[in-house]
Amino acid sequence: MEGVILSVRELVIAPQLGEVALVDRVSFDVLPASVCALVGESGSGKTLTSRAVMGLLPENLAVKSGALGFCGEDLLDFGPAELRRVCGARIGMVFQEPMSSLNPALTVGTQVTEALCWHRHMSPGDARTAAVAMLDAFRVPNAATSLDRYPHEFSGGLRQRIMLAAVMLLRPKLLIADEPTTALDAIVQKDVLDDMVRVAKDMNAGVLFVTHDLGLVERYADQLVVLRRGKMEEAGPTGELLRSPASAYTRSLLAAAPSKRAPRRSTGTGQVLLAIDRLCVDYTASGGFFGARAKSFRAVDQLSFDVRRGEFVGLVGESGSGKSTTGRAIAGLVDVAGGQIIFDGTNVAGTEGPARHQARNRIQYVFQDPYSSLNPRQTIGAIVSAGLAELPRAARRAKVEQLLVDVGLEAAFADRLPHQLSGGQRQRVCIARALAVDPDLLIADEAVAALDVTVQAQVLDLLAALQRRRGFACLFISHDLAVVRSICDRVAIMKNGKLEAFDETGRVFGASGNPYVKKLVSAFPTLSQ
């Protein structure tokens, strides 16, 4: 078809030595100056599809059949040398992790200009001039001097801009962006994506945008392809498809989107359980052995808020805002530099001994990453029963099984090992472990951030249901405003270690007078309908 940049037809990807297709007969088109979104949860095959275009499939996988039409030619007919001429020059790709996608040993300049010198045989001087212009277009400050610096000297958002500049410098026909801003904060994410789409459309390039976030899809994509377990659920223009999705799966995805969830009914009792009073936490960079000055950095600065019994309080902020540090300080995992943490009437800040120990038992923590917060060598039963040492064996086993059933797993899971569980199941185990000692306060530190939307929705429902039954309070630390809005009674918003706002959820999101809060709320992608 004339004018189509990428035309994927009946693409099948399977293991070299296997028949089970991981991507099964997927077809879609990418048009010039338009954004086509490839949406799905983990395991849907969206990343594999995008990698197949570049010939970057893992070595044990292969394209079994189908066609990858690019400007009238089939990329699958190309040998390695021909593919190399197209990759980079006419198809550019940016990756998810800004922290690991730039080579730490090479200067930014080398990495931005090398493809230009390679494909266009440009002299290093001309390439540099072009690079400065492109870095300017992506609003990298001090573009000229940036070229001589190394990636570790830049923030995640800037590294992502640098990667985009390196790719767009060759004026590719097609840009493949694989979750390009998933690792970034909401405000940075919006700025980077705005620039990416603007530059791509200026160049008349097509964008294949791989994402799991329907909010972003609605904001940026013209076309939408929904994938599930390697198969196409449906495809079409974004607006129409989101308004009236044909497939049940798309509808469930939309319903699971945190912004669409019904708010949790509040069960707060009004009695204060935890009061934080002018809390300060410092991080000290240790200076070594001989006289090097120890540098300290104030991560939490004069922070005050409170959590009532049976209440969900959201603690929100960008990365580096000090929200996780606050949670760790409350749990007694980091030292406190000043202020008070009054838990159930007793100040536990900076203390050790029985009071702190007791408080530690009554405050439990659920971590972000369900993959690294469970000991891979212990059975689920051993993990969940870690806090139940005083119970006799049989009673312990019974309690563990009851807990596993409570969090929606089966009693038989007690004998399994973490690697046999999915991400969502693991996070359920983490919750069961935390609830084993009947805590008064649960600190959930980005507890659902690593999960797919539908799984995320299930885990949030579970938390709300368990809370109704057991009556614990929860400090819910998150960067995801939509999730916080759906589950929290009150919200504290932090920036650079300081409190920006603390009020009832509706009031903070509705009509906050605080300019930072307004900016944060407006940057966050939400589904309109």
Place this chain on the structure above:
Amino acid sequence: MTGRLIFRKLLLAVPTILIVSVVVFLLVHFVPGDPAVLIVGDANNSELLARVRVELGLGRPLIEQYADWLGRIVRLDFGRSLLTQEEVLPLVLSRFSVTAWLVTIATSLSTLIAVPLGMIAAWRHRSRFDTGIVLLSVLALSVPSFWMAIMLILLFGVELGWLPTMGYLPPSAGLRSLAFILLPVVALTFVQAGTVLRMARSATLDVMRMDYVTFARSKGLSDRRILFRHVLPNAFSPVLTIVGLIFGNLLAGAAIIETVFTVPGLGRLLVESITSRDYPVIQGAVLFISLVYIAVNLLVDLLYPVFDPKLRTKP
């Protein structure tokens, strides 16, 4: 910045050296056997023994003896060999120069051979070449160095008669000296190469899994450019650590190889002085070895920033 770094590292080495010196000093005094008997050569001549003991200061409190000994060491007076009456420092230095010569050649050779082979093996992960390289490195790691040395002597020295089987000539002797060091160097290289090969291969495999290598591939660069520009600088740091450790270890004593080939190196000196209870030589050699070890590690530490720009900026 670099000057300050070196100064700080040197300062950190002082306590290490002091601890080594205490251990070296005490070791000699707690092992069975009486140095006085050794010097006199007659355990029954108690009058003479007593006189020698007084002369050596063996009867005084240990702490006094230690202070005394350390004072002399600081003035670079390592004493004289009990056996040959040679001064210890020049003896250790001349023997060390032989070892350093052998080991430096062997380390350079093994690095130059093993690093590229390991990287190519990783690049062609799971190919026949890769399997061959892995087998070779396992072989190199599991063959004892003395056996390797003996086989080399049997083949090239005895059967073929191409090379001398033992002995050593200094490099000043020209080409002829090369014939003497060839077999020891080959033996040392082979033993080291196994470790370096494994390290280079696994470090390269790790780096190749990084996102920035995929990004470099997506730019359509050639394999060679990706391997040398993007992979090598990142994979070299762990290799450097291992090479530094092996280099230090071998400088400290390639004793087995030196003994088999009768090369008059530092390792052999140490072995000889231990068997003959030549305490001043043992003390001098061990102290010197620990100094060399510290120096090599310092050198490696200073080389890291060359490969990792994160370490280059302000500490």
